[in-house]
Amino acid sequence: MSNISLLPQVRGFLQREHSSFIDGRQQPADNPHYLEVIDPASDQVISRVAEACVHTVDDAVASSRRGFAQWSQAAPAVRASVLLKLADLIEQHREELAQLETCQSGKLINISRNFEVDQAAHFLRYYAGWATKLSGQTLTPSLPSFNGERYTAFTLREPVGVVVGIVPWNFSTMIALWKLGSALVTGCSIIIKPSEFTPLTILRIAELAIDAGLPAGALNVVTGGGMAGKALIEHPGTDKVSFTGSVPTGLAVGQSAMAANLTRTTLELGGKNAAGFLRDVALSKAVDGIIEAGFLHSGQICAAAERFYVHRSQIEAVTGALSERLAKLKIGSPLDETSEFGPVSNKQHQARLGALFAKARSENSQIIHGGRLLEGPGCYVEPTVILANSVNDSLLNEETFGPVATFLPYDDEEQLIALMNDSPYGLSASLWTNDLSKALRLVPQVQAGTVWVNMHTLLDPAVPFGGVKASGIGREFGGAFIEDYTELKSVMIRY
Incomplete structure (x- = not known):
């Protein structure tokens, strides 16, 4: 059997010159340097994506801070509704997204359909279900009473802020949506930095997210190589880094984040x-x-x-x-x-x-x-x-x-x-x-x-995933991800 025919919308998307997606749209490139996206099955250049410069990173972070201020105040049911609508749109555009993924990564088309797209939508729906289930605790302190006063306490789960999600090239759609789902359902905004080898599917999904009702700035995508990632990790306006990739790069990411602002990290690394x-x-x-x-x-x-x-x-x-x-x-x-x-x-x-x-x-x-x-x-x-x-x-x-x-x-x-x-x-x-x-x-x-x-x-x-020893810090999935995307605030009251 010969190759399947690419959809017209896939051909059209590949022919566009792409750049970072900020404030709800792809921005005009402010850097004349473009990265070539190469089809690993043919060695042919299939698209071009502008490499982000420092100004682009600053714009993305500023947009994400505005997006966080709005999105963090959205009702939990609204967050769930947007993620569910995005999952629906991903399924409606299944073949388009699968073809884009196969063209840029060399993944077999049936794996792109069944894992990258179908499983991504499945995971998004799972995350959406957590939106209305984030909770704290009520506590009874043991402080002594001197004049008849009493004490009570409770805890709140609050979003950490602006998340940087650094995504590898092997499963560029599914892993991006794991990070996107974790951040958005907890009320964070997120900047996705895809691999320079595979930036196309998440740029298309970012457009679909706006169609799903996500406010501009809640999701931004910064395209480029290691320098763009480093600038995001060390930026004073970012609050958390979620990285998936190799052990050596993960160690460097963790060290940079800690040295910059004690920025919290989730590191899902490889191993043997x-x-x-x-x-x-x-x-x-x-x-x-x-x-x-x-x-x-x-x-x-x-x-x-x-x-x-x-x-x-x-x-x-x-x-x-x-x-x-x-x-x-x-x-x-x-x-x-x-x-x-x-x-x-x-x-x-x-x-x-x-x-x-x-x-x-x-x-x-x-x-x-x-x-x-x-x-x-x-x-x-x-x-x-x-x-x-x-x-x-x-x-x-x-x-x-x-x-x-x-x-x-x-x-x-x-x-x-x-x-x-x-x-x-x-x-x-x-x-x-x-x-x-x-x-x-x-x-x-x-x-x-x-x-x-x-x-x-x-x-x-539903099953937490992450590594021990040098294979990472933190967990994805289940309820475990909530610890990494929220801050725990304690409140004590005397009455």
Whole structure:
């Protein structure tokens, strides 16, 4: 089957010259420098976006402060209504947004439809439900009474103010809407800084948000690279930073925010996630699980597994069967609905994966399948299976963020848990077994913010998500996000 045809509105949007979205509209570019948006499936420039300068950042922050003053006073039911209307509009523009996302990120069109767009709308509706459920507590102080006076106290949840949401390129729509939903439902305003590789979908969604009734300034989008992000993080007019991205960049973001204004941060970082397969798992189930855990969206998911531990007696059968399955995947254009495997999202990342393959070969790691960059246009990388020599192999320790599964055998369950925990990171992990009792005993021993059993990668808005150790600070989703987007105010009364 050939590529699907792009909608006329998608073609029209790509042909526009884009800039930062401030005060309810895209602003005329005040910087002559434009960033090119490149289709990773073809290496072709598909659009241009103006890079924000310092004046643009100042304008966005000033607009967000005005937006916060208005939006923070909106009734909770009004906030919920706007988010619900935005979710409806996102679904109505499903194909348009999915095509934009695939064009800019190389994500398979069916993943763009079913995850980026459909799940984004689902998460927004979940956040909308929290608008009328934010609450404090009533308390009874134990202060002594000297002249018959009494005391009572209560707490209030108040929005933190202007939030900066820094969004990566791997799920540029869904992650942006996680941050947008968290901020807006609590009464904050938000400035989204998308990746310079994937700025287009959130610019379109910002237009839809105005159509949904969001006041101008409650949501602004600042386009550009690292300098724009740094200016927002360190700006005296911003109150919180929510960052999703790599561990090294996250550390820099946290340090900059703290040094600037003690700005609070939520850091959802990556790591080197582990998946452990117990001996009772059938071969076919193990292979299905490995593909789910490590190869969805070419492994470009922060929670994806990269370290795979299989019992020594089964390692050869598992890696062999996995290699056979991967060899049959249809690698092709992400706009072809029959493609099963697409490109990675940009040329720089493709080159980095090539360097990691070279390092694996230099260390004599066994590349069982793949390990090559595919020739021709686009950022294509073979799905790769590697058998490590020891725990010291680079690809068992360095985050690849790509379609690379590195295996190491284990001999008993005590060793399995030790190997899974042998990392400075702890975002996610999974255990695969038919013995639920054994799984429930092992889960508390795994050092990760999320532990899946017989599944991996899939997220639900009702379940908090975030990392331990060097994989982050704070939590997304559930009710846990409220702590990070509100300030707790205590009120005491003597009467």
